[in-house]
Amino acid sequence: MPQRPRTARSDGRLTYAAMLSPAIVLLSIFVFVPVALVLYGSLFRFGLTSAEWTFVGLSNYVRAMGDGVFWIALRNNIIIVVGSIVLQVGFGTLLAAVLDRGITVGNTVLRTIIFAPMVISSVAVGLIWLIILDPNVGPLVSLVKAMGLTPPRLGFLGDPSISIWVVLGIASWQYTGFMMVLILAGLQAVPKELYQAAALDGATGLRAFWHITLPAIRNILIVAVLITTVGGFKVFDLIFVTTGGGPANATQVLSTWIYFQAFNLGNTGYADAISVILLAIAVLLGWAQLKSSRRA
Amino acid sequence: MSDVKISGLRKSYGRFEAIKGVDLTVADGEFVVMVGPSGCGKSTLLRTIAGLEGADEGAIAVGGRDVTHEEPADRGVAMVFQNYALYPHMNVSGNMSFGLRMAGMAKDKIAAAVERAAGILNIGDHLDKQPKALSGGQKQRVAIGRAITRQPEVFLFDEPLSNLDAALRTKMRVELGRLHADLGATMIYVTHDQTEAMTMADRIVVLRDGLVEQVGSPRELYNRPVGRFVAGFLGSPRMNVVPARLTRREGDRITVSIDGLDDMTRPLDVTKGKDLREGDTVFVGIRPEAFGPPEDSGRRFALKIRVVENLGRETLVYGTPQGFVSDESDAEDGDLVIQFARQKDVRPGQTIDIGLSASALYIFDDAGLTRSFPNDH
Amino acid sequence: MNTRRLNATTLVLYGFVGLMSLIVLLPVIYMIMAAFKTRTSMFVSPLALPESLSFETFERAWGVGVGGFMVNSLLVTFLSVVVIVIVSGMAAYALSQMRGWVGQAIYLMIVAGFAIPVQAVLVPVFQIMSGAGLLNSRLALVLPYAAYGIPFTVILFYAFFLDFPKELEEAARLDGCSRFQAFVRVILPLSGPAIASAAIFQSVFIWNEFILALLVLTRRGLKTLPVGILDLQGEFTSDWPAVLAGLTLATLPLLILFVLAQKYFVRSLAGLGK
Numbered sequence: 001m002p003q004r005p006r007t008a009r010s011d012g013r014l015t016y017a018a019m020l021s022p023a024i025v026l027l028s029i030f031v032f033v034p035v036a037l038v039l040y041g042s043l044f045r046f047g048l049t050s051a052e053w054t055f056v057g058l059s060n061y062v063r064a065m066g067d068g069v070f071w072i073a074l075r076n077n078i079i080i081v082v083g084s085i086v087l088q089v090g091f092g093t094l095l096a097a098v099l100d101r102g103i104t105v106g107n108t109v110l111r112t113i114i115f116a117p118m119v120i121s122s123v124a125v126g127l128i129w130l131i132i133l134d135p136n137v138g139p140l141v142s143l144v145k146a147m148g149l150t151p152p153r154l155g156f157l158g159d160p161s162i163s164i165w166v167v168l169g170i171a172s173w174q175y176t177g178f179m180m181v182l183i184l185a186g187l188q189a190v191p192k193e194l195y196q197a198a199a200l201d202g203a204t205g206l207r208a209f210w211h212i213t214l215p216a217i218r219n220i221l222i223v224a225v226l227i228t229t230v231g232g233f234k235v236f237d238l239i240f241v242t243t244g245g246g247p248a249n250a251t252q253v254l255s256t257w258i259y260f261q262a263f264n265l266g267n268t269g270y271a272d273a274i275s276v277i278l279l280a281i282a283v284l285l286g287w288a289q290l291k292s293s294r295r296a
Numbered sequence: 297m298s299d300v301k302i303s304g305l306r307k308s309y310g311r312f313e314a315i316k317g318v319d320l321t322v323a324d325g326e327f328v329v330m331v332g333p334s335g336c337g338k339s340t341l342l343r344t345i346a347g348l349e350g351a352d353e354g355a356i357a358v359g360g361r362d363v364t365h366e367e368p369a370d371r372g373v374a375m376v377f378q379n380y381a382l383y384p385h386m387n388v389s390g391n392m393s394f395g396l397r398m399a400g401m402a403k404d405k406i407a408a409a410v411e412r413a414a415g416i417l418n419i420g421d422h423l424d425k426q427p428k429a430l431s432g433g434q435k436q437r438v439a440i441g442r443a444i445t446r447q448p449e450v451f452l453f454d455e456p457l458s459n460l461d462a463a464l465r466t467k468m469r470v471e472l473g474r475l476h477a478d479l480g481a482t483m484i485y486v487t488h489d490q491t492e493a494m495t496m497a498d499r500i501v502v503l504r505d506g507l508v509e510q511v512g513s514p515r516e517l518y519n520r521p522v523g524r525f526v527a528g529f530l531g532s533p534r535m536n537v538v539p540a541r542l543t544r545r546e547g548d549r550i551t552v553s554i555d556g557l558d559d560m561t562r563p564l565d566v567t568k569g570k571d572l573r574e575g576d577t578v579f580v581g582i583r584p585e586a587f588g589p590p591e592d593s594g595r596r597f598a599l600k601i602r603v604v605e606n607l608g609r610e611t612l613v614y615g616t617p618q619g620f621v622s623d624e625s626d627a628e629d630g631d632l633v634i635q636f637a638r639q640k641d642v643r644p645g646q647t648i649d650i651g652l653s654a655s656a657l658y659i660f661d662d663a664g665l666t667r668s669f670p671n672d673h
Numbered sequence: 674m675n676t677r678r679l680n681a682t683t684l685v686l687y688g689f690v691g692l693m694s695l696i697v698l699l700p701v702i703y704m705i706m707a708a709f710k711t712r713t714s715m716f717v718s719p720l721a722l723p724e725s726l727s728f729e730t731f732e733r734a735w736g737v738g739v740g741g742f743m744v745n746s747l748l749v750t751f752l753s754v755v756v757i758v759i760v761s762g763m764a765a766y767a768l769s770q771m772r773g774w775v776g777q778a779i780y781l782m783i784v785a786g787f788a789i790p791v792q793a794v795l796v797p798v799f800q801i802m803s804g805a806g807l808l809n810s811r812l813a814l815v816l817p818y819a820a821y822g823i824p825f826t827v828i829l830f831y832a833f834f835l836d837f838p839k840e841l842e843e844a845a846r847l848d849g850c851s852r853f854q855a856f857v858r859v860i861l862p863l864s865g866p867a868i869a870s871a872a873i874f875q876s877v878f879i880w881n882e883f884i885l886a887l888l889v890l891t892r893r894g895l896k897t898l899p900v901g902i903l904d905l906q907g908e909f910t911s912d913w914p915a916v917l918a919g920l921t922l923a924t925l926p927l928l929i930l931f932v933l934a935q936k937y938f939v940r941s942l943a944g945l946g947k
Contacts, residue, residue, distance in 0.1 A: 015852045016767035020779060023764035023823050030798060030820035031786045037797035048799070095693060102686040112935045113694040116701075119931045119938065121881035123899040124924050127906065128704050131913050139703060142719045177697065181939050234790045237883040241903065255792035255884075262796050263888070271796055279793040286788025310773075348843050369849035381840035385862045398849035446848070 038279065041272035048268050060273035070274065073252040076164050080171065080253070081232030087172040089224050092179025097209060099180070100187040101195075111184070115177035122174065126241030129170045133157055157243055160250035167251055171238055175231070179224055186220030187213065219292075226289045233281055254278045298359045298372070298449030298482045299324045300345065305354035307337075307344055314340040316506035317354070322450075322484060327476050329485045329497035331529065337506040338486045339454060345484065346375050346452050359449050369398070374443035378455040380435040382427040388438050389414075389423040392445045413444040416478065433464045440472075444479070453485040457492065469495055490530050494518070502526050524624075524664040527581055533612065533626035533633045535581045537660070542576045550668065552578055552659060556619015557595050560654035562668045569665045578667070579623060581658035584612070584635035586670070590651035599650045601642055602631060611640040617650075701928075708918035715913050734919035737908050738893060742901030742923070745811075749897055750879045752815045754872050757822035761871070762864070764823070765830030766856050770842070780831065787824035791817070791885060799888050813889040814897070818879050826871045833867040834860065870941035877938070880927065898923050 042060050046053040064070045095114060099107050117125065132138050135155030144151040152159040156166045190213065198204070198212045214221075236255040239245060245252040245260060252260075254274060262271035300322040307315040315337045322328045330338040343349045345356055347368035355364045363371040374395075382391050389410050396406045414420045417437045427435060436456060443451055456472075457465045473496055476483055487493060493500045494514045502509040502517065502525070510522045514530075521527035527535050543559055544551040550572060551561040564572070572578070590596040598618040605612040613634045614627040621630030634650060642648060659668035707715065708730055709723035768780050791798065798817060807813040837860065845855035883899040890896050893904070905919040931938055 012770065012852045016771055016776075019763035019767040019853070019856075022760045023783065023827065024779070026760065026816065026820040027783065027786050027823055029801065030817045031789050031794070034794035034797035034801065035789060037800065038794050041796060048796075091693070095690060098686045098690050103683065103690065108935075110690050110694050111939070112932060114690075114697050115935070115939065116928060116931060117697060118942070119877055119881075119927050120924050121883065121899045121902075123881075123883050123903055124920050127902065127916065127920055128700050131707070131917060132700055132703060134913075137715045137719055137913055139707075139719045146720075173697065173700070176693075178942065181942060185939075230788075230790070234792050236792055237899070240883075240887075255790075255795075258792065258795060259884075262799075268796055275793045275796065279789065282790050282793060283785075283788050286785070289788075290784065343843075346843075346847060348846070367851075368843075368846045373847070375844070375847050377840040377844065379838050379840055381838060381844040383841065383844070383859055385859075394845075395848035398854075442844075442848075 035279065038272050038275045041269055042276045043269070044272075045267075045269045047266045048262060056269065060270045061277075063270060064273055064277065069249045069252055069257060070254075072249055073254045073257045076251060076253045077233050077235070079164055080168055080235055081229050083165070083168040084171060084175070084228045084232050085225055087168070088176045088179045088228055089183075089221065091172075091176050092224065093183050093221070095176070095180040096183040096187055097213065099184055111177075111181065113177075115181050117174040118178045120174070122237035123241050125170065125174050126238045129173075130157070130242050133166065154247070158247055160247050163243055163247065164251045167239055167242060170242065171235065174238075175228075179228070182224055182227075183217060183220060186217040190216040222292045223289070226285065226292065230282065230285050230289075233278065233285070299326075300450055300482060300484065301355075301357040301360075302341075302345070303355050303357075305341070305344065305356065306352045307340055307349060308352055314506055315344070318503075318506075318508055320501060320508060320511070322482060324482055325480050327483045327485065327496060327498045328501060329487060329493040329499075330501045330503055331487055331490060331493040332503035332509075333529075334488060335505075336503040338488075338503045341503070342375075342452055342454055342484060342486045345371075345450075346373055347371050369395070372449035373452055374446045374448035374450075375452040375454065376436070376439050376443050376456045378458050380427075380439045380459075382435055382438060382442075384427055386427075387423070388419065388425050388427070388430075388441075391427065391438060392423075392442045395442070395446045409445045409447065410441075413441040416444060416475070417441045432460050433468065436460065436468065440475070449482065451481055451483040453483065455487050456485075458487070458489070465492075472496060490532060494530060500530075502529060520669055521658075521666055523666055524579065524581070524660045527658060527660075527666065528624060531583060533584045533635065534624075535583050535658070536625040536627075536632045537623045538580045538582065538620055538632075539623050540578050540580045540659075542572055542574055542578050545572060545574055550578075550659070552580060552657075554580060554620050556597055556617070557652070560595070560657065562654060562657060562659055564667055565669050566665065566667045569667065570661060570663060572661060572667065577662050579660040579662070579664075581660060582632075582652065582656060584626075584633045585637065586653075586656035587634045588651040588653055588656075590649040594654060595652045596649050597652065598647050599632065599634070601644050601646050601648065602627075603644060604640075604642055606639065608639070609637075611636045611638065611642075613640070613642060613648075615648075704917050705921050705925075708914055708921050710914050712912055712914060730914045730918040731922065733909070733912075733915045734905065734922060737905055737919065738896075738901065739898075739919055739922045741894065742896055742898045743926070745895055745901075746880055746897040746899075749811055749814050749818070750876050752811070753818035753822065753879050754875050756815065756819040757826050757875050758868055758871055760819065761823050761826035762830055762861065762868070763856070765827045766834055766860060768827070769831055769834035769837075770852070780827075783824050783827050785824075786820075787828065791821055795884070795888065798885070802889055808889055809892045809895055810889075811895065814882075814886060817885055818882065822875045822879070826875065829871055830864070830867055833864060837863070869937060873934075873938055873941040877942075 043055060043057060044053045045056045099111055132140050133156040135141055135158065140156070141151045152162065157163050194212055194216065195208060198208050203211050234255065235253055236259070239251055239253055239256050243251040245256045255278065258271045258274050258278070261267040261274065302318055302320045305315055305318045318341060330341060332338045340349060344351050347363070347366060351364055355362055357363065358372050383394065386394065392410045392413060393406045396409060410423070414423060417440060419434065419437050419441055422430060422434060422438070427438070430438065457468050460468060469492060485496065497514055499511060500514055500517050501511050504525055510517060510526050517526055518530050521530065524537060528537070538554055540552040540554045542550055543553045548564040548567070549561055550564050551559050553559045599615040600618070601613055601615040603614040613636065614631055615634070616631050622632050625631065626633045655671035657668065657670060658666055661667050706723060709726055711724070714721060714724060764783070768776050802808055802813045841859055842855045845859045846852070850858060881899060886897045886900045890900055896904070902919055902923050905916045909915040
């Protein structure tokens with residue numbers, strides 16, 4: 001045997017520290033330090049490029065409480081979250097159930113089609129729908145007219161009373177397939193013997209779905225709901241591209257409002273305060289996710 | 297010389313003390329088997345010898361060289377794992393040669409070493425196969441081959457046969473014995489299977505709660521266990537242990553009494569330990585094969601048969617003795633296990649007479665130490 | 674009787690899934706089809722098929738620099754994914770080997786990073802980038818993309834490494850590997866599935882990332898696809914066919930790649946639920 005003299009045998013601490021350090025450095029610079037800066041900056045009034053920082057205490061937060069658009073933004077986030085859960089997780093579950101046990105031919109093709117929008121960037125998705133929904137050249141308006149109905153006068157995205165719901169529809173167009181695939185993976189992990197046993201006990205079809213399938217994929221549904229919720233609070237690209245938060249701030253969400261305040265109006269401290277609120281929501285949801293996955 | 301000397305070894309995980317001070321010497325060329333129930337520290341001890349765990353205290357020397365602080369690869373040991381641990385992305389010869397390649401050995405020398413090991417284990421035909429194409433027995437053979445290729449001073453085995461089926465296990469047991477004879481290498485082997493320990497070992501080390509309970513040849517340990525723990529661990533079915541009372545003590549002779557049986561007087565072989573007095577509770581150990589025919593055994597009792605296992609060349613009878621219950625045996629509910637070295641035509645529900653000779657008893661004190669051995673041991 | 678009811682049910686189920694597929698397909702088909710139309714026919718008859726198969730709109734869109742955007746996206750995505758896989762792989766392996774509270778604490782910290790959305794730290798990230806003079810550089814995207822890809826990838830690798838029998842690493846160390854060598858020579862070669870999963874997931878995410886790219890890149894020559902195609906809109910005011918042609922150029926390659934490798938996409942994204 002070759003003999004290499006070595007000093008005291010390490011328990012690997014140095015190696016492991018070296019292997020961990022790049023990840024920790026990157027995370028610190030781009031995640032943890034920014035979190036600290038956002039907390040700090042939310043207590044000041046300052047411009048993006050100005051060196052002049054004025055301590056204002058909690059007044060940025062007070063300002064948010066009195067800012068009507070902040071509340072609209074928060075409400076819109078909640079609309080998107082709840083609506084996405086109903087549409088994306090709901091339809092995703094139904095589609096997954098059908099693909100799993102309902103039909104046997106063409107599953108892969110159908111799954112591929114429905115899942116495909118996931119790989120298109122939200123910007124492209126937004127632009128495509130912007131044209132489809134355009135009041136002048138959009139095919140949807142013509143289609144609605146051809147059916148003898150009256151489309152909204154200002155266009156689907158131009159009408160403040162429905163625009164956020166239209167955005168929700170576009171988001172669901174993009175992500176329902178993703179939910180379907182996620183839930184389908186859970187369904188396919190349910191042992192087939194379970195269905196055979198249930199059939200012997202007299203549970204088939206819908207009853208089997210209710211009593212066997214849903215409980216078996218409970219955990220994956222929780223994950224799906226949480227992913228959708230987090231996604232609903234992070235939504236930015238789609239709204240920035242389709243409506244820019246308009247008309248008249250009707251489709252503003254927290255992230256677009258932060259962007260607008262910081263980079264258009266120069267209210268950087270105020271943007272930081274809204275960021276902290278968004279951060280708090282995200283961390284709370286992350287904690288819920290951790291707890292639910294621990295239990296799983 | 298490739299002996300292994302362990303002195304004052306201690307190892308803890310947080311508050312849990314896995315090894316509480318072990319001294320052990322394994323002679324050059326010896327086959328030592330470490331046994332004990334799970335959690336006794338046998339695997340930790342082996343892994344500490346290998347260098348996969350660091351020692352908190354104490355020292356390990358291989359071939360007279362202190363290796364306590366050496367890297368695993370520099371200790372002159374090779375290890376065979378229970379789950380084989382073959383590298384799935386290398387073929388058989390790649391697996392066997394990896395250690396030598398890491399050491400930077402010349403290619404022709406590596407090829408020769410692999411060929412030699414493959415020849416010893418009869419796996420020459422499989423050298424180009426991927427591990428997943430091999431059966432369990434073949435995988436374990438490759439794992440052993442990997443160890444042989446490195447020509448270590450000491451072979452370490454961590455329950456290498458536990459993943460194999462019973463028939464294969466018996467075959468590999470014999471083969472490992474042959475391998476040890478051929479190579480003449482020092483081998484340390486960990487198992488929880490007392491049969492493997494009894495059949496393969498030059499010496500057995502029984503571990504219990506991180507301490508060495510007893511070291512000796514298989515027969516020494518079987519015949520003269522230091523206490524109930526070793527007595528119960530070796531031998532299958534395990535020893536029956538029946539509570540009894542010490543009714544008389546005259547110097548180095550003691551008389552014990554079991555309900556329903558005549559008193560039995562035995563020599564006090566071990567005087568070390570607590571001083572036995574009249575009225576003390578003691579335990580009587582009887583090996584399943586130590587019962588005899590009622591005619592010439594001196595004492596007899598009735599046994600109501602509950603289960604009969606016909607094994608062909610022997611018969612195991614599980615039943616309830618009349619008048620007393622057992623404290624420990626392979627049967628349940630205070631029953632006894634009796635082994636007849638022949639076929640026996642009995643049925644559950646039947647009651648038969650069993651003989652018991654006082655000269656076949658072990659007597660343990662209530663601390664579990666053996667105080668009296670059977671006559672012929 | 675029973676079979677007929679079964680057939681009716683099957684028909685309804687196919688109808689449902691088929692309708693959903695159609696809803697997904699139609700906008701994509703429209704995008705490709707309308708890209709061939711003229712501006713006039715877009716206004717006059719929005720629903721009609723194009724009159725001719727002219728690639729003139731595509732040439733116009735390409736002229737804006739879709740090709741350059743694509744190269745930029747490829748570069749940024751490739752570099753980021755390489756950094757993510759290497760950095761996360763090392764970290765996850767170290768964590769999977771570390772016993773005790775230190776490893777646990779670091780793991781929890783990294784998981785906590787998963788909960789923090791870049792949208793909530795836009796201002797400081799921009800400040801850091803601009804302070805470091807990194808605005809309008811590829812590094813300003815690669816580094817934060819890597820950072821935000823690490824938590825998920827570490828979680829994925831960590832679970833994967835924990836499933837490895839630890840004896841493999843131990844056998845390697847008995848064979849003379851250091852811990853790091855055991856990682857490189859034994860663990861990494863066996864991590865193909867996990868690496869592919871992570872790479873696909875992060876590629877999709879980074880290829881489509883918008884908000885950071887929007888903040889950091891203002892010079893056209895550096896823009897990635899999502900930011901670049903937004904320029905189409907400004908460039909061709911009301912030249913919708915050209916915009917759609919640009920969108921087709923930007924999305925079709927990835928869609929085709931997805932259809933070809935859909936099995937792996939599905940597997941890697943479905944792994945999220947575990």
